[in-house]
Structures are given as structure tokens and as C-alpha cells.
Amino acid sequence: MRRDKGSLESEVLAALWAAGRPLTAGDVADALGGELAYTTVQTILARLHAKGAVERELSGRAHAYTPLLDDAGLTAGRMRALLDKEGDRAAVLSHFVQALTAEDEAALSRLLQRRRRPRGS
Amino acid sequence: MLSWVYLPLLFAALFGQLAPTLARRMPPRVATWLLSVGGLVAAAGSSASLALLAFAFVAQSPILTARGHWSDAVLRHRDPLSVPVGAVASAAVIVLACLVVRTALRRCAAVLDAHRLARALPHAGTELVVLHTSQPHAFAVPGRPGRIVVSSGLLRALDASQRRALLAHERAHLDHHHHVHHTLAHLAAAMNPMLARLPGAVDRSCERWADEDAAAITPRSTVADALARAAVRARRAGDPAVLLAAAQTAVAERIGALHAPAPRLALWRVTVLSGLLIATAAAVAVAMHDTERLFELAQSAYRTGHR
Numbered sequence: 077m078r079r080d081k082g083s084l085e086s087e088v089l090a091a092l093w094a095a096g097r098p099l100t101a102g103d104v105a106d107a108l109g110g111e112l113a114y115t116t117v118q119t120i121l122a123r124l125h126a127k128g129a130v131e132r133e134l135s136g137r138a139h140a141y142t143p144l145l146d147d148a149g150l151t152a153g154r155m156r157a158l159l160d161k162e163g164d165r166a167a168v169l170s171h172f173v174q175a176l177t178a179e180d181e182a183a184l185s186r187l188l189q190r191r192r193r194p195r196g197s
Numbered sequence: 198m199l200s201w202v203y204l205p206l207l208f209a210a211l212f213g214q215l216a217p218t219l220a221r222r223m224p225p226r227v228a229t230w231l232l233s234v235g236g237l238v239a240a241a242g243s244s245a246s247l248a249l250l251a252f253a254f255v256a257q258s259p260i261l262t263a264r265g266h267w268s269d270a271v272l273r274h275r276d277p278l279s280v281p282v283g284a285v286a287s288a289a290v291i292v293l294a295c296l297v298v299r300t301a302l303r304r305c306a307a308v309l310d311a312h313r314l315a316r317a318l319p320h321a322g323t324e325l326v327v328l329h330t331s332q333p334h335a336f337a338v339p340g341r342p343g344r345i346v347v348s349s350g351l352l353r354a355l356d357a358s359q360r361r362a363l364l365a366h367e368r369a370h371l372d373h374h375h376h377v378h379h380t381l382a383h384l385a386a387a388m389n390p391m392l393a394r395l396p397g398a399v400d401r402s403c404e405r406w407a408d409e410d411a412a413a414i415t416p417r418s419t420v421a422d423a424l425a426r427a428a429v430r431a432r433r434a435g436d437p438a439v440l441l442a443a444a445q446t447a448v449a450e451r452i453g454a455l456h457a458p459a460p461r462l463a464l465w466r467v468t469v470l471s472g473l474l475i476a477t478a479a480a481v482a483v484a485m486h487d488t489e490r491l492f493e494l495a496q497s498a499y500r501t502g503h504r
Contacts, residue, residue, distance in 0.1 A: 083364060086325035086345065090360045093327045094352040108357050129320040144320075145329055 081120075084112065088120045089129060089143060098133070098140035201487055202246050204480035209243035210391040212236070212473050217398035219466040225405035226373075227462060232402060233378040235474055236385035236395040242477035243389045244293070249488050251290045254283020256492070267495035275491055293388055300387040304380045308339065311376070315340025325364065327352065333430040335363055343371035354430055359423035362411040366420070369410035375403040401447065408451055409459060421455035424448060 091107045092099055099107065101118045108117070121141050124130045132139040216235065220228035253276065255261060257269040272279060315338045318326045324345055328334055331350035338344045345367040352360060370376075382399040386392045411420045428448045454460070 082324045083368065085323060086364050087357075087361055089323065089325050089327070090347070090352050090364065091357060093349045094355070094357075094360065096353065124323070127320050127322045129323050143327060 100138040202484035205242035205246040209239040212239040213392040228402040233381035240385035240388035250286035268498040271495040337367040337370035365411040369407035
């Protein structure tokens with residue numbers, strides 16, 4: 077399924093953050109399971125660099141990329157301030173996962189255990 | 198005859214109870230639209246009923262009988278309950294109107310805040326913004342364009358496919374403007390407290406909708422795994438300031454739904470709920486017509502001197 081430029085860019089950036097060390101375009105392509113062509117990854121990394129989201133240094137013959145923290149703009153404190161706000165302000169942001177109750181966690185463990193057991197089909 | 202005016206109140210109450218339950222078994226995209234727009238229709242219908250009841254009561258006051266040239270005796274005679282019920286309805290209209298205005302203002306402020314945040318986040322032009330913390334955050338910020346915020350800790354905990362699933366989930370929230378559906382549900386609940394379950398139901402169906410969108414580009418089990426890993430991390434993190442209790446989205450339920458095939462549309466659920474809404478609109482139309490007739494009677498009585 078064709079994925080658009082923006083979502084590919086996010087995947088590449090996410091892969092850089094997940095790695096926690098500088099990655100070359102080849103490393104990123106591998107990290108993403110080889111689904112993206114090397115040249116595609118190169119283009120995306122160059123775009124991210126132009127947008128100031130990553131920095132790069134020469135490592136041998138290739139560039140190794142690391143994601144950039146933004147010092148000037150976003151600070152952890154500002155995000156914390158927003159996340160701490162109660163009620164509607166924070167509720168507009170759609171969270172992936174919200175607070176788990178104890179029942180949720182028990183049900184979750186059961187589900188995960190069922191998955192791990194080998195299944196016939 | 199005038200009993201038609203109570204039907205929208207009954208139908209809205211029924212909708213408020215049935216819709217969240219039936220929505221769980223429906224494809225989440227359909228469920229969300231029914232809950233949000235349908236909820237608003239149900240709320241509008243019940244508000245119209247309250248307004249008619251309130252008007253029939255207020256119209257009996259001397260000021261209005263003089264201005265409108267209708268007989269308050271006729272109004273009272275045709276419906277003896279119009280005074281006590283009408284008084285309650287009038288109070289309800291005032292209270293609910295205030296609630297609606299307050300809800301609308303708060304939601305507007307929240308959405309504007311979100312847009313401002315989306316603009317203020319660094320690296321303009323990128324969809325993803327990463328928060329450098331081990332706490333497991335992942336959320337979508339509506340805006341022009343919307344942004345996705347994920348913590349580095351969560352990204353490290355997921356593999357490439359799971360990250361793709363997470364991003365697809367958050368992107369779905371933005372693409373389908375889920376915050377608008379939430380707003381409609383909140384407005385409906387403000388207009389009619391019997392619809393109080395709708396916002397929570399919309400929250401659940403929007404999450405399921407985003408899960409299904411993610412499941413369209415990665416295997417269902419991958420989305421489930423991503424969710425499970427994020428949830429376990431969230432539980433471990435446990436800091437109440439970090440996790441918001443906006444709505445207790447049933448994570449186990451979502452994972453369970455991903456381990457089953459995608460829900461198929463069973464028309465009967467849509468029919469039942471749509472039927473309720475159509476019946477509500479029809480009942481309002483009849484009630485308005487009846488009220489008009491009643492006032493015509495009252496006016497002719499006034500003219501012929503039978504005050």
C-alpha cells in the first residue's frame with residue numbers, strides 16, 4: 077500500500093529515535109525491514125535535515141544521522157504543563173493509551189498469555 | 198394529543214442507553230458518526246420538546262397572553278399539566294442552555310489551544326515530534342497541519358512495524374478529525390443529561406476506528422502488540438500526572454477486538470438507532486403542529502371573548 081511522504085518521514089525519524097545512536101541511510105533502511113529503497117531513505121533523511129529535525133556527521137563515506145532535540149522551542153516543562161491540565165484542554169488530544177485500571181491489567185495479562193500459547197491454526 | 202411532545206424526550210433517553218451498547222458491535226467508523234451526529238439529533242429533538250413545553254407554560258403569563266392575544270384558560274384547559282410540567286421544563290431549558298454554552302466555549306478554547314500547540318511544536322513541516330522522555334506518551338494534536346507527539350521511550354519500546362502501527366493510529370485521529378466527533382458528543386450530552394454516556398462511547402469508538410485504520414496497513418496482531426506494550430509501559434509508569442483520566446479507554450477491549458476479525462456491519466443496529474432518530478424528528482414535527490393548533494384555538498377563544 078502506498079504510503080505518503082509525510083508518513084514515511086515519520087517512520088524514518090521514529091527509527092532514528094528508537095535506535096539511540098547515529099544511523100546511516102543504509103542502517104535506517106535495514107531497521108525498517110528493507111521495505112524502503114536506500115535512495116528513498118536518503119532523500120527522506122536529507123529532507124529531515126533541511127527541516128532541522130536531524131543532524132548529521134560524516135562517518136566514513138556516508139552520513140550518520142542523529143535526531144535533534146529542539147532547545148529553543150519545545151521544552152519538557154511546557155509539555156508537562158499542557159499534560160497536567162485537567163478537563164477539556166487535555167481531552168482534545170487523542171491519547172494512544174490512557175490510565176489502566178487494575179482490572180484492565182489483569183485482562184491484559186490474560187490476553188497476552190493466550191497469545192503466547194502455540195495455536196493449532 | 199399533546200402527549201406527542203413527550204416522545205422526543207423518551208426517544209432521546211432510549212438513544213442514550215441503546216447507542217453506546219449497540220455501537221460496541223458496529224464498525225467503529227459507522228458507530229462514531231451515529232453516536233456524534235445521531236446524538237446531536239436526539240439532543241436537538243429533546244431540546245425542542247423542552248422548548249415547546251416551556252413555551253406553553255410561559256405563554257400563560259399575563260404579559261404574553263396580552264401580546265399574543267390568546268386565551269390562557271384554553272391553554273390550561275387543554276393541558277392541565279402544562280403549568281407544573283412547563284415550569285420544570287422552563288427551568289431545564291435555562292440550565293441546559295447554560296451548560297451548552299459553557300461546553301461550547303470550553304471545547305472551542307481546547308481546540309484553539311491544540312492548534313496553537315501544533316504550530317508551536319518544533320521542526321515545522323514534520324508530522325512527528327518526539328518528546329525526549331522515558332514516559333510512554335503518544336498523542337495526536339489537531340491543527341493545520343496536525344502533529345503527532347510520541348515519547349522517545351515509547352519509540353524505543355516498539356519495533357519498526359509496531360511504530361508504524363502507532364503512527365498510523367495517531368494519524369487516523371487527525372485525518373478523521375476525531376476531536377470534532379468528541380465535541381458533538383459533548384454538546385449532545387450538555388443538551389440532554391440522558392445522553393451522558395455518549396462522550397465516553399465516542400471516545401471508545403474513535404480509538405477503535407484508529408486501531409482499525411492501523412490494522413489496514415499492519416497485521417492486526419502487530420497493532421495489538423503495540424497497544425499492549427504501550428499499555429504495560431503506561432501501567433509501570435503509573436505517574437498520575439503523566440497519564441490523563443480523560444476517559445478510561447478499555448485497552449483490554451481494544452486488544453481483544455484486534456485479535457478478532459474486523460467487525461462487520463449488521464444493518465439492524467443502524468436501523469434501530471436511525472429509526473429512533475427519525476421517530477424523534479417526526480414526533481417533534483407533530484408536537485410543533487399540535488402546539489400551533491392549540492394556540493390557534495386559544496387565539497380564536499380570545500377573539501370571541503371566551504377568555
